[in-house]
Amino acid sequence: MTAPDFAAAITAGGRSSRYGSDKALAVLDGRTLLAHVAASLEPCAVKLLVAPPGRYALAGWHAVPDTRPGEGPLAGLEAALGAAPPGWVAFAGVDMPALTPAYWHALTAARTPGTLAVLALDGEGRPQPLAALYHTALRPHVTALLDAGERRLRLAVPDGHATVVAGLDARFFRNVNRPGDLEGEDPSTR
Ligand SMILES: Nc1nc2c(ncn2[C@@H]2O[C@H](COP(=O)(O)OP(=O)(O)OP(=O)(O)O)[C@@H](O)[C@H]2O)c(=O)[nH]1
Numbered sequence: 001m002t003a004p005d006f007a008a009a010i011t012a013g014g015r016s017s018r019y020g021s022d023k024a025l026a027v028l029d030g031r032t033l034l035a036h037v038a039a040s041l042e043p044c045a046v047k048l049l050v051a052p053p054g055r056y057a058l059a060g061w062h063a064v065p066d067t068r069p070g071e072g073p074l075a076g077l078e079a080a081l082g083a084a085p086p087g088w089v090a091f092a093g094v095d096m097p098a099l100t101p102a103y104w105h106a107l108t109a110a111r112t113p114g115t116l117a118v119l120a121l122d123g124e125g126r127p128q129p130l131a132a133l134y135h136t137a138l139r140p141h142v143t144a145l146l147d148a149g150e151r152r153l154r155l156a157v158p159d160g161h162a163t164v165v166a167g168l169d170a171r172f173f174r175n176v177n178r179p180g181d182l183e184g185e186d187p188s189t190r
Pocket residue numbers: 011012013014015016017018019050051066068069070071072073075076077092093094095130176177
């Protein structure tokens with residue numbers, strides 16, 4: 001199989017304060033949330049795990065330290081865009097266990113020349129920035145935002161530079177923030 005023409009990056013530098021213990025290592029259907037997300041991006045040739053040094057060992061994934069430890073996923077994106085080869089980066093939170101290769105395929109198919117990001121609308125019709133494609137050309141903008149004190153990942157893309165994908169199965173967007181979010185439907189049975 002040909003490797004996809006984009007790099008993969010998982011941002012996993014959070015504190016899991018709402019979850020109460022490291023949610024990356026929480027187990028769902030026999031494997032960790034981190035392993036679920038990694039599996040969705042396994043075919044990528046370049047795989048980056050943005051996390052504190054030594055926190056995780058994930059075969060085939062390169063550890064990338066945060067540029068601004070503890071400053072949130074927008075800082076994780078800055079680190080990912082700085083470490084990836086020039087081009088597209090599939091950027092995912094560690095707490096999105098229902099993502100699949102088909103999800104990433106839908107986003108990559110929506111890329112258009114001149115666009116800098118591709119975001120899917122979630123079940124509530126909002127763009128999901130924690131499971132999106134970003135182009136490395138965005139990095140200076142992300143750095144400027146962070147330098148100015150901004151921390152909201154959803155502002156990573158300047159107006160007019162994102163492509164939005166609608167109509168994806170809402171179950172892809174399962175997001176684990178609290179222990180109760182692990183209960184309910186098993187995404188592997190859909
Ligand atoms: N690299 C990096 N990733 C982060 C950082 N903060 C949060 N993240 C990641 O961003 C994703 C979404 O963040 P949250 O859902 O807020 O996770 P969290 O910050 O660990 O959890 P809370 O403490 O409950 O907010 C998760 O994959 C986190 O690991 C950070 O400072 N650096």
